[in-house]
Amino acid sequence: MLVRISGNDESPLYSQIAGQLRRAITEGKVQAGERLPPARELAESLQVHMHTVLRAYDELRQEGLLEVRRGRGVVVLDSSQGRARLIELGRAFRLEGERQGLELRELRKLLGEV
Amino acid sequence: MVNTLVPNTALPQRERRLAVWVISIAGLGLLASVGALLLAASHLPEPLASHFGLSGKPDDKLPLVAFAAVLAALVLVPAGLAWPRAPGTQPGSAAGRLALVGFSSTLSAALGLLTVWLNWERAVWTEAAHFEFWFLLPLLGLPMATAAVLGALGRRLWPGSVGDSTRGPDALPLAPGERAYWSGVAHNRWFLLIVVGMFVQSAIFGLILPKAHAAFSSVLLLQLLVLPVLELLSRIRVSIDERELTIHYGHLGWLRQRVPLARIARATAFELEPLSHGGWGYRGSLKLRGRAAVVVRSGSALRLELRDGKQLCITVDDAETGAALLNGFVQRSAELPSHPGPRLVEVPGSR
Numbered sequence: 001m002l003v004r005i006s007g008n009d010e011s012p013l014y015s016q017i018a019g020q021l022r023r024a025i026t027e028g029k030v031q032a033g034e035r036l037p038p039a040r041e042l043a044e045s046l047q048v049h050m051h052t053v054l055r056a057y058d059e060l061r062q063e064g065l066l067e068v069r070r071g072r073g074v075v076v077l078d079s080s081q082g083r084a085r086l087i088e089l090g091r092a093f094r095l096e097g098e099r100q101g102l103e104l105r106e107l108r109k110l111l112g113e114v
Numbered sequence: 115m116v117n118t119l120v121p122n123t124a125l126p127q128r129e130r131r132l133a134v135w136v137i138s139i140a141g142l143g144l145l146a147s148v149g150a151l152l153l154a155a156s157h158l159p160e161p162l163a164s165h166f167g168l169s170g171k172p173d174d175k176l177p178l179v180a181f182a183a184v185l186a187a188l189v190l191v192p193a194g195l196a197w198p199r200a201p202g203t204q205p206g207s208a209a210g211r212l213a214l215v216g217f218s219s220t221l222s223a224a225l226g227l228l229t230v231w232l233n234w235e236r237a238v239w240t241e242a243a244h245f246e247f248w249f250l251l252p253l254l255g256l257p258m259a260t261a262a263v264l265g266a267l268g269r270r271l272w273p274g275s276v277g278d279s280t281r282g283p284d285a286l287p288l289a290p291g292e293r294a295y296w297s298g299v300a301h302n303r304w305f306l307l308i309v310v311g312m313f314v315q316s317a318i319f320g321l322i323l324p325k326a327h328a329a330f331s332s333v334l335l336l337q338l339l340v341l342p343v344l345e346l347l348s349r350i351r352v353s354i355d356e357r358e359l360t361i362h363y364g365h366l367g368w369l370r371q372r373v374p375l376a377r378i379a380r381a382t383a384f385e386l387e388p389l390s391h392g393g394w395g396y397r398g399s400l401k402l403r404g405r406a407a408v409v410v411r412s413g414s415a416l417r418l419e420l421r422d423g424k425q426l427c428i429t430v431d432d433a434e435t436g437a438a439l440l441n442g443f444v445q446r447s448a449e450l451p452s453h454p455g456p457r458l459v460e461v462p463g464s465r
Contacts, residue, residue: 002435004294027431037297037353045295045355 001030005046013048017056025065025076026085032078035068039074063087128272129198131207133360136215140193143219147185147226151178154230156194162233163242170244172232181229185222192218195389208272209265210390216264220257228253286435286442296355296439298430300410302394305348312337312344347395350410352430354439359418361408361428375447379421381440385435386415391427400424 001024005016024030036042039057057074060066067075097107104112139293151158155178163172178182181313196211232243288294288380316337325421348365356375363369391397398406416433418426418440430436 001298001437002294002296004288004292006289006292008289008291033121037351041353042295045353045357046293048293096266 001036003026003042003046005048014052014055014059017042017046017048017053018059021056021060022063022065022088025060027089030076032076034076035072036074036076115460124444128208130267132198132211134273135212136193136196136301137367139212139215139219143215144186145188145224146219147222148182148222149183149228150223151185151226154234158230158233159236159239159242161239162229163236163239164229166232170246172239172242172245173241174326175239185226188222188225189215189219192205196274197412199222209268210392213261213265213392214389217257217261220260224253224256248438260373284438284441285445286438288442290446293356294386294442295353295355296436297351298432298436299349299351300351300414300429302410304330305344305410309341309348312341337452347410348429350408350415352429352436354436354443356443359440373418373420373426375421375443377420378418378444380419380444382417382419383437384415384417385413386427386429388412400426423429 003017003020003023003024005013005020007013009016011019021030021036030036036057039050039053043053046053055066057066061068061074065077067077069075093111094104094107097104097110102110158178161175161177162181163174164176164184165172165174167173193215196215198208198211212397228249233239236242275387286294316334329449347371349365351362351367353362358375359373359378361371363371386407386409388394388409388411391409394411395406396406400406404422404424409427410428410429413429414431414433415427415429416436418428420426
């Protein structure tokens with residue numbers, strides 16, 4: 001799994017990290033059941049605070065992509081790929097909507113009509 | 115970057131020449147083992163003593179034909195494995211193939227000749243001469259010496275690999291302030307299975323046979339030494355960041371090996387064939403031989419070409435991305451000698 005972050009990017013670092021991890025899981029670069037590297041290692045490598053990485057992991061955990069297992073670290077879940085893909089697509093949908101000046105309410109309505 | 119090595123190494127002529135060597139060595143091996151056995155047949159008991167106990171006494175027998183078949187298989191099976199394949203299908207070095215076929219042919223010949231000698235002019239197999247412990251020395255030493263000589267010859271006659279398929283080592287473009295990290299794993303579930311199996315077996319023996327036989331205890335002790343090594347090789351993880359590449363061995367990842375990025379000149383991804391790197395495990399030595407390979411399984415692998423001309427190969431999934439990131443880091447540090455770039459600013463609690 002590849003994680004790239006940039007200080008020039010407008011979105012906060014934790015969400016950049018979460019996005020990259022989400023993509024890696026969706027694309028199958030990290031298999032279900034596989035452990036993610038320890039947050040400390042990722043933080044040191046990316047030269048960010050460990051809480052930033054933990055926050056990214058937590059976001060993915062809330063999305064049902066990851067599970068935190070005691071003593072085993074952070075494990076990628078099996079049922080996660082479909083949902084992760086939906087979230088990725090939804091994000092793109094929402095971004096494109098915002099670019100076209102549509103509000104969330106209008107986007108919801110649009111989604112219902114599809 | 116264009117890899118100029120590949121077109122040269124993929125010439126079918128190279129493979130053909132190697133095939134002739136494999137046939138010749140295997141043929142000599144067969145002649146010395148099976149040939150000698152058949153020639154000496156009238157001077158040997160039927161069946162002949164084929165296996166010897168720890169004391170050196172013969173403890174098992176085989177009909178001459180069966181023993182000849184065993185000797186032939188000992189030559190032919192490795193020769194089949196070492197047979198050069200069409201370019202791109204099964205890459206591997208000529209050195210590894212020659213060493214393998216040299217080892218097995220010499221082992222077969224040594225085993226055949228020794229058995230003939232021990233059984234020479236005996237009426238029944240139980241009267242065969244004793245197997246002295248020091249016989250093991252030439253029995254294993256000679257094949258190893260042959261393998262070493264043929265391996266060195268193979269490296270000289272066929273530099274590079276035979277039928278290697280190196281994938282594009284394009285560098286991942288990295289912006290000056292950008293931070294990046296990559297992590298990949300390689301599993302070998304067979305190693306893990308063996309570890310678990312041996313552990314269970316050791317536990318059973320330990321429980322059922324508290325006053326185990328001395329030989330048993332030594333087997334258990336040997337297992338205790340082998341177990342951790344197998345565990346360490348049943349899973350490895352490779353992580354790459356701006357400073358170094360780290361290999362984490364085993365499920366716990368406590369044992370680590372680091373290669374500073376400054377040491378790396380270039381990285382490529384390729385399909386690794388364990389045979390051509392001397393088998394599974396940690397093969398070779400960076401310090402002593404300038405070449406090493408961490409082989410957990412066959413398939414996707416990372417090849418690091420170091421600045422001092424040495425080479426380290428590591429089996430890992432999605433090695434292409436890892437190689438691209440390494441090349442990206444190498445390229446960026448060449449363009450910006452005064453790296454690291456601007457620190458990333460973190461605002462606590464930012465959303």
